Amino acid sequence: MDSSLFLLIAFIVYNAAFLSFVIAILGKKWNQNDPEAHIKKWGNVSIGLTIVGFLGHVSFFFLRWAEGGHIPISNMYEFMTFLGMMIMFAFIIVYFLYRAPVLGAFALPVGIIIIAYASVFPKEIQPLIPALQSYWLKIHVTTAATGEAFFAVGFAAGLMYLLRSVNFKSKEAADRKEQRGVEFTLFFLVMIIAFVVSIFGFNASGYHAKFANDVTYTDKEGIERTIKQPVDYVLPPIFKPYQGEQLDMKPFLGMTEAPFEAPSWMKGANAGRKLNTVVWSVLAGLILYGLLRIVVRKPLGTALSPMLHGIDGEDIDEISYRAIAIGYPIFTLGALIFAMIWAAEAWGRFWGWDPKEVWALITWLYYAAYLHLRLSKGWQGKKSAWLAVIGFMVVMFTLIGVNLVIAGLHSYSGV
Incomplete structure (x- = not known):
């Protein structure tokens, strides 16, 4: 069976899960007598759909692996579909930690957009070029993407916090x-x-x-x-x-x-x-x-802000921080430590100031600063949310902007 069919099924189910999460949040007005029961009911339906979509996504991943004979993370199409899968995985984990259906209405669209973006790249299975024929490909790319996936969930929660707390009516x-x-x-x-x-x-x-x-x-x-x-x-x-x-x-x-x-x-x-x-x-x-x-x-922010009324800001702030705290050590292993070991094996040096290496380091330093300011300087609330939002935009530039604009040793991934 064609692996692409499973990705299409996962994409459709993810969209259905997103709509279900929106109903869980906005539909509580339809059940004035017991809004909590409404949220719980639709929250369970939504996370169930998300898990079904994720299982379909995992099926796509392993079927494509079988079709190509190598792990499907070697070009932009494969990497972005894998990143989308890991964003859904990270969301599922965070959801079961906090049981916050509102997070699904913002985290799922991030994964959906990533998967849709992947579809614009060539989908043909390509043989691995010599530089990628290493077991370090599996270790380096998968762990780096998993760390970035948790950053994406932190971004979604940070954006939610800003939409809830920014005063869109003020002229100050x-x-x-x-x-x-x-x-x-x-x-x-x-x-x-x-x-x-x-x-x-x-x-x-x-x-x-x-x-x-x-x-x-x-x-x-x-x-x-x-x-x-x-x-x-x-x-x-x-x-x-x-x-x-x-x-x-x-x-x-x-x-x-x-x-x-x-x-x-x-x-x-x-x-x-x-x-x-x-x-x-x-x-x-x-x-x-x-x-x-x-x-x-x-403005779109003004239109979306009412969705977050009644949501506990401290809970959203905590979700954003916890997601980033989980993702940071995983990203450190994948994007820096494992990457440097592989670079030493492939190119004979741990570090070479390649654009992708530089931006991976910038991303790592940025989130190190985020955690330092959060834990040592007490930057919570809006300050923390802004850092989470800006941080993921740095991640996206590293993933997309560097591949599209800047040439380097990682250009093969920007086909």
Whole structure:
């Protein structure tokens, strides 16, 4: 049986679980006599659906492993689907610790967005390149992703805390600053959703554009050679590859050629297409965000804030902290210690200032500062929530931004 079918089933069930969690929170108004019974009932239904979805996701993971003959975490499609699975796993653990259905309404969408984002990358099973043919691949990537998954749950709880505690009605400068911060965070999530929708939309319409550019490499004899490398675009090319030659392009809104060229300083595989992807993500995000603002007729943070009324802020704050506290040592093992051991085996050095290594270290230092400020300086409540939200955005830049924009030894994962 095709493994992708199980991922599709898991994705659908996760969405059903999310809607069920929303009913658990908002539907308590329908049962004024015993709202706690309503929340408990729908909370049990929701977590049951989440577990069913997770089991389907696990089935996808092991079936794809059997199909490919290696653990499916070697490219962006496989890694992001695995990260989505571990976010659901982390949520299930935290849920049973705190029994807070409201967390599901915010944590599940993070996992769902990650899985949807994974689907825009090539799904073909690819043989492992020599650099990845090591048992350290299983150890390093799985533990790093598990730590990041708990950070994602901490992010969801931190965002919940901010939506509950920020005064969206105030016109004071400090409050307006916080309102803008929450709105930017929501725009960041909307931007990822818009990007996924754009990819599916252009794929469905059959849009395509193809370029070629010269790529110079050194062969085994040490001789420099230049070849023409084809570059396929799914999104209309606002930026073509640097000194790229246009081979074919389907017109879009009268545009028959790319208006701009990627700058020469952007290096790495498919740099022009990656820049084009980033620009399209921002443009699509602005359009979708604008449409949502027109529909709700207010900032998104203001619209979502009433959902959190009546929720104990201290509980949400504690959930965010505990999730990050669980994830931090796991991330330390996976992203730093195991990564350095593997780097020493593969490249003959523990550290080489590769962009992905640098950003993994930045992420680790950031969460170390979070825990220090939380435990030693008493940063709780809003301060802690802001750190949790910003921290996961650093994680997402490490996972997505570094692969899309910055070239390095980990570029193979950004196919």
